[in-house]
Ligand code: SF4
């Protein structure tokens with residue numbers, strides 16, 4: 548049987564789980580939140596209207612795969628990014644989609660390298676916050692560091708545009 552686009556693409560991507568696209572995902576109800584908490588995942592605002600927020604990077608992500616896949620919440624079951632939708636509609640081929648994912652991962656990797664070179668940042672944060680923290684904490688550094696900061700800012704802006712256009716739409 549031919550693998551589905553989800554099997555082929557999501558297992559080499561994980562950007563909607565690792566904090567690159569989202570800072571959190573909204574849960575449907577308290578039962579869902581409790582079940583995920585029992586599995587050791589971090590939930591925020593669990594008492595407010597509905598089920599709370601599953602924080603990202605998601606603790607259930609192992610490599611690029613969900614380790615609780617059969618038990619993942621509704622929001623994860625129903626989400627399909629723009630790229631996945633385009634592949635399912637036949638507007639983008641699977642090979643082209645793989646290239647787009649590889650390009651996004653490569654650029655994100657570069658952003659993370661620059662954050663490490665600045666010597667700051669908490670990698671448990673979503674990508675944008677991780678980057679913003681690194682930039683804030685490394686302010687008033689020497690000229691070489693300032694060039695690195697400018698490189699990080701430019702790389703992050705480019706990544707945000709790419710993620711928006713490819714995975715979120717518009
Ligand atoms: S961002 Fe899209 S392709 Fe990547 S894992 Fe999520 S749904 Fe799949």
Ligand code: SF4
Nearest residue numbers: 564605607608613623
């Ligand atoms: S529960 Fe699984 S599918 Fe949902 S965000 Fe976490 S890793 Fe991704």
